[in-house]
Amino acid sequence: MQQKDFAFFPGCVLSQAAKESKMSLEAIAPILGITLHEIKGWSCCGASQAQDVDPIAALVANARNIALAENMNMPMLTTCSTCMLTLTRAKAALDKGAKDRINEYLAKGNMKYQGNNEITSLLWILYENLDTLKSKVVKPLSNLKVALFYGCHSIRPEKSYNAKESSTNPKSFEAVVSALGATIVPFEKRLDCCGFHASYPAVKSVQKMSSQIVGNADKNGADCVVTPCPLCQMQLDIYQERYQDAMGSEIRKPIIHLSQLVGLALGLSNEQLGLDLNIIDATKLA
Amino acid sequence: MKILIDRFNGVDKFVQAYDLSIDEVKGKTLLALLQHIKRTQDISLNFTSACRMAICGACGVRVNGHSYLACDTKMDDLLKEYDNPESLKISPLANFKVLSDLVVDWEPSIENLRKIKPTITPKEAFSDKKGCVQTQAEVDAIKKQWDCILCGCCASECNKLEADSSDYMEPFVFTHAFRAAYDSRSKDALKHLKPSIANGLWMCVHCQECADRCPKGISAADDIAMLRVMAMKKGLKDGTGPAHAEAFLKDLEDTGRLNEIYLALRSEGVLANTTKIDIAYNLMKAGKMNPLHIFGDEEIEGHEDLVKMIEAARAANKE
Numbered sequence: 298m299q300q301k302d303f304a305f306f307p308g309c310v311l312s313q314a315a316k317e318s319k320m321s322l323e324a325i326a327p328i329l330g331i332t333l334h335e336i337k338g339w340s341c342c343g344a345s346q347a348q349d350v351d352p353i354a355a356l357v358a359n360a361r362n363i364a365l366a367e368n369m370n371m372p373m374l375t376t377c378s379t380c381m382l383t384l385t386r387a388k389a390a391l392d393k394g395a396k397d398r399i400n401e402y403l404a405k406g407n408m409k410y411q412g413n414n415e416i417t418s419l420l421w422i423l424y425e426n427l428d429t430l431k432s433k434v435v436k437p438l439s440n441l442k443v444a445l446f447y448g449c450h451s452i453r454p455e456k457s458y459n460a461k462e463s464s465t466n467p468k469s470f471e472a473v474v475s476a477l478g479a480t481i482v483p484f485e486k487r488l489d490c491c492g493f494h495a496s497y498p499a500v501k502s503v504q505k506m507s508s509q510i511v512g513n514a515d516k517n518g519a520d521c522v523v524t525p526c527p528l529c530q531m532q533l534d535i536y537q538e539r540y541q542d543a544m545g546s547e548i549r550k551p552i553i554h555l556s557q558l559v560g561l562a563l564g565l566s567n568e569q570l571g572l573d574l575n576i577i578d579a580t581k582l583a
Numbered sequence: 584m585k586i587l588i589d590r591f592n593g594v595d596k597f598v599q600a601y602d603l604s605i606d607e608v609k610g611k612t613l614l615a616l617l618q619h620i621k622r623t624q625d626i627s628l629n630f631t632s633a634c635r636m637a638i639c640g641a642c643g644v645r646v647n648g649h650s651y652l653a654c655d656t657k658m659d660d661l662l663k664e665y666d667n668p669e670s671l672k673i674s675p676l677a678n679f680k681v682l683s684d685l686v687v688d689w690e691p692s693i694e695n696l697r698k699i700k701p702t703i704t705p706k707e708a709f710s711d712k713k714g715c716v717q718t719q720a721e722v723d724a725i726k727k728q729w730d731c732i733l734c735g736c737c738a739s740e741c742n743k744l745e746a747d748s749s750d751y752m753e754p755f756v757f758t759h760a761f762r763a764a765y766d767s768r769s770k771d772a773l774k775h776l777k778p779s780i781a782n783g784l785w786m787c788v789h790c791q792e793c794a795d796r797c798p799k800g801i802s803a804a805d806d807i808a809m810l811r812v813m814a815m816k817k818g819l820k821d822g823t824g825p826a827h828a829e830a831f832l833k834d835l836e837d838t839g840r841l842n843e844i845y846l847a848l849r850s851e852g853v854l855a856n857t858t859k860i861d862i863a864y865n866l867m868k869a870g871k872m873n874p875l876h877i878f879g880d881e882e883i884e885g886h887e888d889l890v891k892m893i894e895a896a897r898a899a900n901k902e
Contacts (some may be wrong), residue, residue, distance in 0.1 A: 309841035314871050338884030340839040345789050347831040349811035353900050354893045358835055361889060382791075402896040406888025453791035454802065464795050465649045466664055490742035490790035497850045498824035499786035502746035506788070535862060574869045 298330045298429035301422075304366035304414075305333040306384070308377035308527070309341050314535065315527035317571025321556035322376055322419065324569045328433055329559075331422070333374070336365045342383040345450075345494060359387035360399045364410045372415040374422065376556065378450035378526035379494075381418045386457050388416060420451060420525040420555060421461075423476075424469040430476045435564040437478030441521070441582060443558065444484040444514035445470045446533070448491065448526030464488070470525065473555070477562035486513040493532040504540040507533055511541065511550050521551040521582055523558045530554050534576045551579035584608060585670035586620065588628065591681045600670075601625065613661065614642050614653035617673070617685075630685035637798060640732030643739065644685050645674040650736035652798040676739035678748065692738065695752040698778045699760040703769040721767035728762035728806060730799040731755055737793035737803050743786055751783035754793035754803030761806035764813060772813065779810050785824025826850050836890060839883030844876045 311319040326333050339362050341347070343355035363384060366373035375381050391399060392412050400409050423430055447470055455464040462469055467488070474481055491510060492503030510533060514522045524530050534552040541548060553575065560570040561583055572579045586601045586608075601620050608616060614632050621628045632642035635654045642653035646661055661671065679687035709715045738744060738753035757779060764775040787807045794802035815825060830849035834841045847856050847863075856863075866872035883889070 309843075312840075313843050313873070313876075314866060316871055338839075338886075340883055340886075340889055341831065341835050341841050343835065344831055344841070345808075346828040347835055349808050349828045350815050350825075350832045351893075351897075352808075352812060353896045354832065354835065357892050357896045358889065361885075361892060398899075399896070402892045402899070405891040405895045406885060408888070408892075449790045449792075454794040454804075456794075456800070463664060465647070466666070490788050490792075492742070492746070492788045494789035495743065495786055495824075497827045498822060499743065499747075499750075499783075499788065502743055502751075502786065503788070505746045506742060535866065539862065574871060576865050576869065 298426040301330060302332045302334060302371045303374035303417075303422075304369040304371040305335045306339055306362060306366065306373055306375040306380060307335060308375055308380035309344070310377060310527045310531060314531050315554070317574040318376060318527040318530065318554045318556060320569070320571040320574075321554055321560045321565075324565050325556055325560050325563055328563050329423075329426070329429060334369060334371060336362070336369065336373075338365060342380045342387075344379050345383055348383075355383075356387055356390060356395065357399060357402050359384055360391055360403060360410045361406070361408060363388055363391075363414060363416070364403060364408045366416075367411050367414045368408075372417055374417055374419065376419045376525070376527060376554075378418065378448045379528055381416065382450040382457060384416050388412070389457065418451070418525065420469055420473065423473045423555075423559070427472060427476050430473065430559070434477055434562045436562055438558070438562050439478045439480060441561075442480045442482050442519050443474060444482050444517060444519035444522045445474060445487055446484070446491075446510060446514075446522050446524040446529060447488055448524050448529040451525050452488070470555075474523065474558065477558060479558065479562075482514075482517040482519045484514060484517055484519065486510045491529045491532045493528045496532065496536070503532075504536070504543050507536060508540045508544040508546055511537060511552075512544075512546060512548055514550055515548045519550065521553055521579065523553050523555060525555040527554060537577050549577055551575060551577050551582060553579050553582065584668070586616070587670055587672045588620075588684070589672070589674040590628075590684050591675075593683060596681075598672075599625070599628075608658050608662070611658050612654055613644070613646065613651060613656040613658060613673075616658055617644075617653060628685075629683045638732060640734035643676050643734040643736045645676060645739060647672050648674070650676060650739040650796045652734050652736060655798050676735050678738050678741060678744045678753075679735060687735070689733075689735070692733075692735065692753050692756070695756045695782070696733075696759060698752070698782060699756055699763070699775050700778070701759045701763055701775075703763050703766050704771060704774070705768050706770045709768065715768040717767055724767070725762045725765050727799075727801055728758050731758050731762075731797075731801055732799065734798060736796045736798060737801075740792035740796045742790040742792060743783070743788045751786050752779075754787075754807070756782075757784065757787075757810060758801055758803045758806045761810050764810060773817070776810060776813055776817070776819070780814055780819060784810055784814065785822055823850055836893070837882075838880045839886045839889055840880060842876050842880050843872060844874075 492506040637655040827850040
C-alpha cells in the first residue's frame with residue numbers, strides 16, 4: 298500500500314468503552330502505511346438511534362461529519378460498522394436529492410456538503426490491500442483458531458453498500474484473516490446479530506443472541522472471536538460473563554477487535570494493542 | 584450436484600438428498616427446480632407456490648440459511664452466489680412452524696397482521712362524492728410498502744424473532760402498520776401505531792436482515808424506524824427504547840458526542856443501573872469508563888454551529 302492518508306472518524310465508542318480498538322488501530326496504521334488524521338469536531342453519528350427521534354437532525358449531523366472530511370481532501374475512514382452504515386446511508390440520502398436542502402442548514406455554520414468523498418472501513422482497506430498486509434506479517438497466527446463475526450452493519454443492508462460485498466456469502470473478513478495466517482474455524486453464527494442496538498429494550502432476547510454466538514464459537518473450537526465492529530466486540534466482551542451466567546453457560550471466550558488481531562500478526566505487544574484492556578482475558582492470545 | 588432438502592412428515596424431521604446433473608439445475612428458477620424434483624424424483628415433496636411471477640408470495644424458502652422467493656430466484660444466480668458448490672441446502676422458512684417439508688403455518692402471522700388493523704378508516708373530510716384523493720407525494724410516501732406480498736422472507740431471517748417471538752411481530756407486520764399509519768387518508772394513525780408499540784416496535788435489533796432479504800426491496804427496518812419517529816412525535820415515549828434513542832439525540836445536542844454514563848442513566852434511570860454496577864466497575868478498572876464524565880463532557884469543536892444547523896433544519900421542516 299502506498300502511504301495513504303485518511304480523514305479518521307473514530308465514532309464515540311472508540312474514545313471510551315472500546316478504547317483498545319483505537320489504540321490497536323493507531324498501532325498498526327503506520328506499519329501498514331496508513332496515516333490517520335482524526336477529523337476535528339466530528340460528532341456522534343446517532344448510532345441508528347437518534348434517527349428514530351429526529352431523522353433530520355441526524356442527517357444534518359452526518360452531512361456535517363462528511364463535509365468535515367471533504368474539507369480535509371481525504372477519504373473518510375471509520376472502524377465502527379454502525380458509524381460506517383449511518384454515514385454511508387446519510388451520504389446516499391444526500392446524493393439522491395437531499396443535498397441542496399441540507400446544505401441550506403449547513404450554511405448556518407459556513408459548511409457545504411459536496412458529495413465528492415469516499416467513506417470506507419478498516420476491513421475494506423485491508424481487503425483491498427491484501428498483498429501489503431501479507432508482506433507485513435512477522436508472526437503468522439497459524440496456532441490461533443479464530444471465529445470470524447462480521448457484525449450486521451459491516452455487510453447489511455447490501456444495497457446500502459452498493460452491493461460491494463454479498464451479505465449472504467461475504468469474503469472480505471476471511472481473506473484478511475487468512476492473510477494473517479490464522480486458522481479460521483467453521484462458525485454458523487458468523488453473520489448473525491449480537492443484539493447490541495436493542496440491549497436496553499430487549500435484554501432477554503439480546504443475552505440469548507450474544508450467548509449463542511459465544512457458545513457457537515466455543516463449540517467449533519475457536520480460541521477467540523474476532524470482529525471488525527467495536528460495538529459487537531463491546532457487546533460480546535463486556536456483557537459476556539453476565540449473559541453467559543444468565544443462560545447457564547460457563548463458557549468464556551476472548552472477543553478481540555480486527556485491529557488487535559492484525560496487530561498480533563504484525564508482532565505488536567499486548568500493551569500496544571490494548572489486549573490487557575479487554576474484559577474477558579485476551580492476553581494469552583499473544 | 585446434490586440438492587439437500589429439509590423434510591418433515593408430520594412426525595420426523597430428516598434431510599433428503601437429490602442428485603441432479605448440472606444441466607437439470609442451470610437455467611431454472613428455484614421454484615422450477617423444486618417442481619422438477621417433485622415431477623422426476625419424489626412426488627411426496629411438499630412446497631407451496633401459485634403465481635410463478637413474484638406476486639403471490641407463496642413460495643418463500645431458504646437456501647443455505649437465507650430466504651428467497653423461489654419463483655423469483657434463478658439457480659444460476661444461486662450457484663454464482665455460493666461459488667458453484669457441490670450441494671445446496673433448501674429449507675422451509677425459519678421462525679414459522681413447519682407443517683410439512685417446505686410448507687409453513689401462516690395463521691399466527693396473519694393473527695399478528697390483524698392486531699395492527701391493516702385497513703384504514705378514512706378521514707371525515709372524505710365522502711362517497713369527494714372520494715379519497717391523495718397527492719402524488721402522499722402516494723409515494725407509502726407506495727413501496729404496498730408491494731409487500733407476504734412471502735415471509737423478512738420474518739424468516741429476523742434475528743429478534745429467532746431469539747423470542749413472544750413479544751415481537753414479524754417485520755412485514757410493521758411494514759403494513761407503517762403503510763396504514765402513514766396513509767394520508769387515514770383518520771387515526773394511532774390505531775396502527777399503538778398495537779405496533781405494544782408488540783415490540785422498540786425491540787428491533789437493527790440486524791437489517793429484513794431489508795436484505797425482501798424480494799421487493801422493502802426495508803421493514805426503515806418502516807420500524809419511521810413508526811418510532813411517529814411515536815416520538817405523538818408523545819408515545821414510555822419505555823427504555825424511546826428513552827435510549829432520545830439519549831443519543833440529547834448528547835448530540837448537548838456536546839456533540841455520546842456520554843456513556845448519561846446514556847445508561849437516561850435509558851434506564853438510576854435504580855435500574857444499580858444492577859449494572861459490576862459492568863461499570865469492570866469498565867472503570869480497565870480505564871474504559873471515566874467516572875468524571877458524570878459531570879459532563881466538553882463540547883466538540885464547532886458544536887455551536889452544529890446546533891444552529893440542527894435548529895435551522897427543524898424550523899424548516901416543522902409540520
